[in-house]
Amino acid sequence: MISLKGLTKRYGDRVAVDDLTLELKPGTVTGFLGPNGAGKSTTMRMILGLDRPTSGTALVGGVPYHEIRYPLRTVGALLDARAVHPGRSCRAHLLALARGNGITRSRVEEVLETVGLAGVAGRRAGVLSLGMSQRLGIAAALLGDPDVLMFDEPVNGLDPDGVRWVRDLMRSLAEQGRTVFVSSHLMSEMQLTADHLVVIGKGRLIMDAPLAAVIAQSSLTAVVVRSPHAGDLSVRLRAAGIGVERVGENAIVATGAGIERIGDLAYEAGVRLHELSTREASLEQAYQELTASSVEYGVQRASV
Numbered sequence: 135m136i137s138l139k140g141l142t143k144r145y146g147d148r149v150a151v152d153d154l155t156l157e158l159k160p161g162t163v164t165g166f167l168g169p170n171g172a173g174k175s176t177t178m179r180m181i182l183g184l185d186r187p188t189s190g191t192a193l194v195g196g197v198p199y200h201e202i203r204y205p206l207r208t209v210g211a212l213l214d215a216r217a218v219h220p221g222r223s224c225r226a227h228l229l230a231l232a233r234g235n236g237i238t239r240s241r242v243e244e245v246l247e248t249v250g251l252a253g254v255a256g257r258r259a260g261v262l263s264l265g266m267s268q269r270l271g272i273a274a275a276l277l278g279d280p281d282v283l284m285f286d287e288p289v290n291g292l293d294p295d296g297v298r299w300v301r302d303l304m305r306s307l308a309e310q311g312r313t314v315f316v317s318s319h320l321m322s323e324m325q326l327t328a329d330h331l332v333v334i335g336k337g338r339l340i341m342d343a344p345l346a347a348v349i350a351q352s353s354l355t356a357v358v359v360r361s362p363h364a365g366d367l368s369v370r371l372r373a374a375g376i377g378v379e380r381v382g383e384n385a386i387v388a389t390g391a392g393i394e395r396i397g398d399l400a401y402e403a404g405v406r407l408h409e410l411s412t413r414e415a416s417l418e419q420a421y422q423e424l425t426a427s428s429v430e431y432g433v434q435r436a437s438v
């Protein structure tokens with residue numbers, strides 16, 4: 135479990151993280167989303183004791199990171215895959231981390247196997263591809279078999295098989311009851327991986343909700359209705375405050391209410407239905423709506 139209370143970081147007069155209060159639950163993959171510069175890495179760095187909060191607290195399993203005796207056995211993290219001594223082999227890098235945390239040699243071999251680096255364990259970290267470096271970073275995070283795992287952009291540089299492997303790994307870590315906190319800009323991937331989402335913009339919390347709720351609240355999530363009495367039903371739905379768009383003689387797209395409510399209203403109105411289905415927004419669409427006013431470093435959309 136990770137708990138943030140009023141977590142704030144200022145650099146001069148710039149507020150990188152602004153009063154974040156959150157609880158990240160075990161058994162869940164929580165996706166951490168936000169535009170460039172939103173404060174995701176700074177938040178993760180404060181949880182790991184690498185940056186000092188200006189105010190507020192970040193606790194892992196109820197205590198600040200610096201009070202944890204064997205940190206790698208409590209929280210594993212991948213922040214910057216390239217932050218490894220370039221002259222050290224993969225195995226030597228992991229052995230050095232293991233020694234400081236009371237972790238066995240055999241565990242090093244085990245995680246090398248898990249991340250698919252056993253065959254190149256003797257290779258120097260400095261000559262690894264970005265994807266292999268990511269795998270080494272993930273191995274380091276897994277080393278202490280921790281209950282809490284944090285990954286900053288873990289699929290960066292991975293090929294499609296690697297991306298899928300990370301997705302399956304995150305899911306299985308959560309299924310084992312661990313707390314998994316992962317940042318990414320790849321919305322399609324997050325939609326497949328995360329149960330819960332935390333969205334921030336300009337350091338502030340925008341949303342802390344289950345994935346399904348984030349998608350449901352999008353204005354692009356709608357209910358599609360086909361009925362031979364679409365006109366009558368439109369009047370009825372509008373009277374109930376529901377957004378209605380006619381899309382052809384017999385079809386309606388309704389927004390602002392769930393499928394159950396629309397079905398009930400149709401039933402009450404005695405209107406026969408030939409289709410009642412949900413058209414879900416993608417996470418990408420929901421995310422864009424949520425963060426539209428928080429994008430600092432965006433480019434203007436090209437008009438075609």
Ligand SMILES: Nc1ncnc2c1ncn2[C@@H]1O[C@H](COP(=O)(O)OP(=O)(O)OP(=O)(O)O)[C@@H](O)[C@H]1O
Pocket residue numbers: 145148149150168169170171172173174175176177
């Ligand atoms: N050491 C630092 N000194 C000054 N400003 C910093 C420092 N580290 C981060 N910042 C600023 O804090 C803000 C948040 O940065 P951060 O790297 O946490 O964002 P992010 O959400 O991880 O972005 P990205 O998606 O681009 O990785 C940015 O405006 C950044 O310029």
